[in-house]
Amino acid sequence: YVWPSPQLDALEALRFDQTGFSVLSTTLSTFVKPCALFVFDGSVGTTSGRSNAADWIRTAYHDMATHNSTDGTGGLDASIRFPAELARAENIGSGFTNTFGIVFAVTNRYVSMADSIALGSLIAIENCGGPEIAFRGGRVDAGEANAPGVPTPEQALNSHVASFARQGFTQTEMIGLVACGHTFGGVQHNFFPNIVNVLNDPNDTEDVAHFDSTFVTFDNTVATEYISGTTKSPLVVGFNATTNSDSRIFGSDNNATMRSFANSPDLFASTCADLYARMIDTVPSGVQLTDVITPLPVKPAAVKLVLDGNTLQLFGLVRLWNTTTDPARTVSVVWHDHNQGTRSNALSFAGVSSSTGGKYNATWYRFNSTFSNTPLFLDPAAGVTSLSFVVNGQLEDQGGLGFAIQDGFMFSETSCSFGLPVAGRIDVAVRNGVNLTRLYLEAISRDSVQRIVVTEIDIPRPAQPVAANSAYSLWSMNLTDQSLSFNIGAEIDGVKYSTTDELSFTSFPPCPE
Numbered sequence: 001y002v003w004p005s006p007q008l009d010a011l012e013a014l015r016f017d018q019t020g021f022s023v024l025s026t027t028l029s030t031f032v033k034p035c036a037l038f039v040f041d042g043s044v045g046t047t048s049g050r051s052n053a054a055d056w057i058r059t060a061y062h063d064m065a066t067h068n069s070t071d072g073t074g075g076l077d078a079s080i081r082f083p084a085e086l087a088r089a090e091n092i093g094s095g096f097t098n099t100f101g102i103v104f105a106v107t108n109r110y111v112s113m114a115d116s117i118a119l120g121s122l123i124a125i126e127n128c129g130g131p132e133i134a135f136r137g138g139r140v141d142a143g144e145a146n147a148p149g150v151p152t153p154e155q156a157l158n159s160h161v162a163s164f165a166r167q168g169f170t171q172t173e174m175i176g177l178v179a180c181g182h183t184f185g186g187v188q189h190n191f192f193p194n195i196v197n198v199l200n201d202p203n204d205t206e207d208v209a210h211f212d213s214t215f216v217t218f219d220n221t222v223a224t225e226y227i228s229g230t231t232k233s234p235l236v237v238g239f240n241a242t243t244n245s246d247s248r249i250f251g252s253d254n255n256a257t258m259r260s261f262a263n264s265p266d267l268f269a270s271t272c273a274d275l276y277a278r279m280i281d282t283v284p285s286g287v288q289l290t291d292v293i294t295p296l297p298v299k300p301a302a303v304k305l306v307l308d309g310n311t312l313q314l315f316g317l318v319r320l321w322n323t324t325t326d327p328a329r330t331v332s333v334v335w336h337d338h339n340q341g342t343r344s345n346a347l348s349f350a351g352v353s354s355s356t357g358g359k360y361n362a363t364w365y366r367f368n369s370t371f372s373n374t375p376l377f378l379d380p381a382a383g384v385t386s387l388s389f390v391v392n393g394q395l396e397d398q399g400g401l402g403f404a405i406q407d408g409f410m411f412s413e414t415s416c417s418f419g420l421p422v423a424g425r426i427d428v429a430v431r432n433g434v435n436l437t438r439l440y441l442e443a444i445s446r447d448s449v450q451r452i453v454v455t456e457i458d459i460p461r462p463a464q465p466v467a468a469n470s471a472y473s474l475w476s477m478n479l480t481d482q483s484l485s486f487n488i489g490a491e492i493d494g495v496k497y498s499t500t501d502e503l504s505f506t507s508f509p510p511c512p513e
């Protein structure tokens with residue numbers, strides 16, 4: 001895709017900026033490192049027998065499993081957060097709320113709760129020995145619970161086949177998807193006392209009987225142990241024959257699929273990558289997912305323009321994908337202005353990030369060459385229309401497009417906060433001569449079922465122009481809502497633009513008396 005795209009930029013960052021240097025406030029991979037980490041067992045230890053990774057994967061499946069491929073209802077839409085779904089016997093256990101408690105932290109106006117569930121499970125698999133999985137974004141959060149439909153262990157084989165067919169998977173795919181899921185985790189005594197007994201194991205304090213001996217890593221052990229007859233899986237050789245659903249499912253094609261997985265770790269991994277991508281892309285009809293998100297080779301991040309009196313401040317970073325630290329590398333940013341001029345500045349190294357279990361690294365450079373959070377100072381009259389970068393003498397400009405920058409409107413440093421009852425005054429600088437038809441705050445809030453809602457609050461055009469400098473005028477508005485967090489939006493030449501940094505009055509300096 002072409003930068004900037006606020007939604008794809010946000011999804012790409014969550015997908016690929018996983019550990020190390022980051023502009024994100026939460027990165028999910030921290031919670032699956034090590035893969036045995038379970039943050040809900042008090043000691044934040046790894047002896048409970050449970051893991052965040054297993055919870056996240058089971059949550060994604062249970063959210064999706066309500067899908068009805070005939071009428072298009074249900075699917076991965078975060079409907080599992082509703083008490084009506086959580087209360088069902090098919091959704092017993094604490095793993096779902098545990099999952100929300102972590103993965104919902106990455107949601108924002110561009111990343112839905114459903115996307116965060118899909119992404120969490122994908123990051124768990126990729127970071128714990130699994131294959132890379134194609135990720136699309138754009139899932140839409142349900143407004144109410146879906147119809148029931150998650151399979152349970154006591155059901156007969158024919159109902160499992162019918163259930164997976166309803167979800168959109170053949171019998172062979174059912175075997176695959178269950179094996180791909182049950183390479184993680186196990187069954188807990190607490191919630192399934194009819195399947196698992198108390199274990200009295202100090203290294204498994206929550207009494208989880210695991211599906212295979214490598215229950216925090218993705219591998220084909222689930223298949224090799226099943227085929228060799230050494231499996232201890234409570235759903236294969238459990239003491240209760242009625243609930244040995246994995247035994248019935250894995251054996252339903254005379255073990256052909258499981259044997260192929262046992263014989264080939266690569267086949268297991270590639271089959272799971274395909275099935276898993278299809279699972280997380282199973283969404284209610286009408287939901288339009290994005291293309292598969294691939295990392296941008298050169299990606300500006302946290303780019304922000306601020307007007308400070310007679311200077312235009314440009315903040316930002318650039319990420320160079322698939323690179324490692326190299327003191328000899330030279331990186332500079334070039335900015336193009338309204339007068340066909342260009343200027344450039346050498347960038348300073350900021351850090352290294354990595355993703356996909358350390359498979360990829362990226363290096364980051366700041367727009368300013370000396371100080372950590374200091375912007376570049378631009379002449380407001382010249383402004384900025386686009387950026388490009390030069391890395392070791394090579395021009396990086398998205399194949400000639402450049403990285404477009406909208407300098408028609410921006411936050412002004414003169415914005416300030418009052419005491420109660422009025423929260424503050426927002427000043428937005430509007431570039432003179434720009435065809436700006438509307439300017440508004442995009443107030444970001446949650447509705448009664450936690451979905452993010454963006455409400456536009458128009459900033460009235462000033463009756464008399466208020467000059468900020470020779471190139472910009474100020475549009476201002478007082479607001480009373482202390483808790484408001486917002487972006488600034490504008491319609492320019494009929495196209496809507498939004499700033500990407502979230503603002504709130506609490507961060508503004510006090511207004512002068």
Ligand code: HEM
Pocket residue numbers: 050051054055057058061092093094095151152153154160177178180181182184185186187188189191192208245249
């Ligand atoms: C017929 C289909 C299935 C049945 C009957 C089934 C049943 C179960 C049961 C009873 C548990 C124990 C839950 C607990 O103790 O909290 C479990 C755990 C789990 N299931 Fe399934 N499952 C099925 C399919 C799947 C699929 C398709 C996936 C994912 C692709 C999956 C992923 C998991 C994971 C990761 C766990 C471990 C959770 C943990 O340890 O916290 N399951 N499953």
